[in-house]
Amino acid sequence: MPRWRRAPRPHRGLRPRVRARGVRRCLCRADDDRLPGDGDQRDRRRVRRRRRRWSRIDRRLDGGKPDRGGSADLGRVLHLRGRDGDHVCRHGRDLARPALGAVRRRGIVRRAFVVLLWLICGLLVAAPWLCARHQLSILTELFIFGLLALSLDLIMGYTGMVSFGHAAYFGLGAYAGALTLLTWQLPIPLALASGAVCAAAIAWPIGYLSTRRTGIYFAMLTLAFAQLLYTIAYKWRSLTGGSDGITGVPKSALWWAGPSLGTPRAYYFLVLVTVAVALLACWALVRSPFGRAVVAIRENERKFAALGRDPARFKLIVFVIAAGFAGLAGALFAPFRGFASPELMFWVLSGQALMMVIVGGIGTLVGPVVGAMVFILVQEILSSYTEHWMIFTGGIFVLMVIFLPGGIVGTARRWLELERPG
Structure with a gap:
């Protein structure tokens, strides 16, 4: 029975992208001509031995643990990088403070x-x-x-x-x-x-x-x-x-x-x-x-x-x-x-x-x-x-x-x- 894991958690205020922006090549069978693109939540049969592809980025963040809700992990990641997660604004809004470094x-x-x-x-x-x-x-x-x-x-x-x-x-x-x-x-x-x-x-x-x-x-x-x-x-x-x-x-x-x-x-x-x-x-x-x-x-x-x-x-x-x-x-x-x-x-x-x-x-x-x-x-x-x-x-x-x-x-x-x- 194939393993199942939750999809990657998006940040609050962001919506997942349905289709990939660019076309990526992947290993698949010759008759599998209608595979879903990157970001789709549908099953990907006949790809990687009939298992869903593991996201190395997601595995590095939480190791496949179930979603705890909120943006705690995102704030933790930003904190590890020296930034405060409270200053991350919702999608489509300006930053709470001016950009730093080479941007300005x-x-x-x-x-x-x-x-x-x-x-x-x-x-x-x-x-x-x-x-x-x-x-x-x-x-x-x-x-x-x-x-x-x-x-x-x-x-x-x-x-x-x-x-x-x-x-x-x-x-x-x-x-x-x-x-x-x-x-x-x-x-x-x-x-x-x-x-x-x-x-x-x-x-x-x-x-x-x-x-x-x-x-x-x-x-x-x-x-x-x-x-x-x-x-x-x-x-x-x-x-x-x-x-x-x-x-x-x-x-x-x-x-x-x-x-x-x-x-x-x-x-x-x-x-x-x-x-x-x-x-x-x-x-x-x-x-x-x-x-x-x-x-x-x-x-x-x-x-x-x-x-x-x-x-x-x-x-x-x-x-x-x-x-x-x-x-x-x-x-x-x-x-x-x-x-x-x-x-x-x-x-x-x-x-x-x-x-x-x-x-x-x-x-x-x-x-x-x-x-x-x-x-x-x-x-x-x-x-x-x-x-x-x-x-x-x-x-x-x-x-x-x-x-x-x-x-x-x-x-x-x-x-x-x-x-x-x-």
Whole structure:
């Protein structure tokens, strides 16, 4: 006579599921084509020697003892796991208290990130009243070079191209802004616009020739054109001043800054607003359909070309836009320091901008700005203590590249689980 045992006890408020959610394979006879699914309470004949299947889970809980009613065993199991059975609610109702652990971690981290972001914005706005004159000057320079690194990140992070001559457009913007302010005595908004337009205009033919190549060939072409522009600026003394450059670049009047931008506080706010607008513009660009297409080129250029689109055209547009932002940074630098020289176009500055992007995080937009801050602050601190600061600076950045391969912002985003899929 077959043995009989009670069915597993459901929790109070729950009803047993009649049919199984998925189809499971089981050993049965060939003519047994209408066996009940898992969870059914009917007898299962001709399965496991005409006996009901033993549930190992149920046997582990109560060993097949008869039902005592209630949810005492469920509460005991939850108590053994460190939870209180009284807080288990009925089916379809909310929990008596919020979920613990990783369920809430993502939301908490996001809210903390937003609060931290607003705190940083508040500190940046209050910086002119919190910092000394020299510290405010360093902070202004940080944002200018952060804009240069941001423009390079558009090329590196979203097209996959590495430019070794990006500083040439920074120097072109500095020369254009200096000539606009010094020679034609135009207001500084026009000087900033002239720097961006001049750099973008010269970058168009250079990019047209360079973006047809990939990898090391593109990098060497950008370096060659940058050195060519550096040589022209060095030799054309009547326009650029030669090795001495253009000095005495003024800060012209601006309607919201009073009579002039000569005060560090007014010029700091000009730089801060310009960098913020440029950052928002780059953020909107990379999340537009055009930006998605550029990312697709970076992932697989051959597949993108197979769709009938020209990858070089998209890369050329990004190259010109990035050069325009670099020229804008140069136009901000010239009146800030009061000069423009060929050294601003040299390959050394291109290498420093490349290091800023790597340290901050490639393809993160905010990362290059953070990388520029870290790069310049490390230089300022170490140079005040030792004459051999370049050795220590190089060692620090080598360690950062080894242990933070995604950069500061990229590593922080992965650690805080803030990256969105796709």
